[in-house]
Amino acid sequence: xxxxxxxxxxxxxxxxxxxxxxxxxxxxxxxxxxxxxxxxxxxxxxxxxxxxxxxxxxxxxxxxxxxxxxxxxxxxxxxxxxxxxxxxxxxxxxxxxxxxxxxxxxxxxxxxxxxxxxxxxxxxxxxxxxxxxxxxxxxxxxxxxxxxxxxxxxxxxxxxxxxxxxxxxxxxxxxxxxxxxxxxxxxxxxxxxxxxxxxxxxxxxxxxxxx
Numbered sequence: 158x159x160x161x162x163x164x165x166x167x168x169x170x171x172x173x174x175x176x177x178x179x180x181x182x183x184x185x186x187x188x189x190x191x192x193x194x195x196x197x198x199x200x201x202x203x204x205x206x207x208x209x210x211x212x213x214x215x216x217x218x219x220x221x222x223x224x225x226x227x228x229x230x231x232x233x234x235x236x237x238x239x240x241x242x243x244x245x246x247x248x249x250x251x252x253x254x255x256x257x258x259x260x261x262x263x264x265x266x267x268x269x270x271x272x273x274x275x276x277x278x279x280x281x282x283x284x285x286x287x288x289x290x291x292x293x294x295x296x297x298x299x300x301x302x303x304x305x306x307x308x309x310x311x312x313x314x315x316x317x318x319x320x321x322x323x324x325x326x327x328x329x330x331x332x333x334x335x336x337x338x339x340x341x342x343x344x345x346x347x348x349x350x351x352x353x354x355x356x357x358x359x360x361x362x363x364x365x366x367x368x
Contacts, residue, residue, distance in 0.1 A: 159218055162208035173198045173205070175262070177219050182266035186216055186275040213277055220270055220282065223263050224289055231256060232296060240302035242319065243359040249297065250348045271331050294320050305363050315362045322358060326351055 162170065176197035180189045191212055195202045209215040234252055239245055257264045270282055298320075303312050330347045 159209065159214070162218075165208070169200075173200065173208070174219065174222065177215055178223070178262055178266050181216060181219065182262060182269050185269055186212075186273055186278055189216075191215075216278060217281060219266070220285065223266065224285070227256060227260070227263060227267070228289070228293065235297075237300065240300060241305065242298065242301045242316070243355055243363075245297060245301070246319070246323070246355045247352060250351055254348055268331070290324060307362060307364050310362055319358055319362075322354055323351070326354060 162173070165173075173194075176194045177189075179197065180194050184190070189212070191202060191205060194215075195205050198205075205215070209218065231252060234255075235245075235248060239248060271286065273279060273282055298316055306312055306315065
């Protein structure tokens with residue numbers, strides 16, 4: 158069905174995607190109105206459902222499209238010449254902050270999707286998110302400098318601990334955001350706190366520098 162949408166000229170595609178992005182980010186899946194989306198996009202409702210079978214298909218297309226776009230942009234800008242795993246983690250947070258500032262509506266949508274409770278899409282989103290995390294971490298930890306780890310440290314298990322810590326911290330912050338109804342711009346404190354965990358892990362796993 159989405160092949161019809163992809164045959165549209167890019168300007169019209171962007172109008173529809175941006176209208177849907179704003180509506181879903183502000184209201185969530187269940188409360189989002191396709192009437193508002195078509196009004197904002199300047200198209201008829203019949204035309205929207207010519208491109209997408211229903212609201213669910215539109216929402217999932219939007220989610221897959223923007224996760225792919227953001228992942229490509231992120232990895233294109235990440236400096237893989239930096240082989241220190243913890244410096245990479247810090248770069249990750251700085252870059253994520255930059256992307257949030259550059260694409261605020263996309264990240265508002267991503268945060269809303271991460272907290273989405275609608276049964277119709279929740280399981281699909283969770284599966285996609287798990288898949289995205291696994292593929293992203295495997296790329297993030299590519300070609301790291303293992304010589305900095307302490308002798309006797311099981312490096313693969315150490316990497317797992319780093320990954321689980323960051324993933325758990327991220328999930329905790331999203332849960333807090335959900336309870337407190339925090340928006341995109343309230344995450345700066347979370348990035349600062351995440352750096353504390355990164356430094357603690359570095360001290361736990363790396364050799365003590367000799368001066």
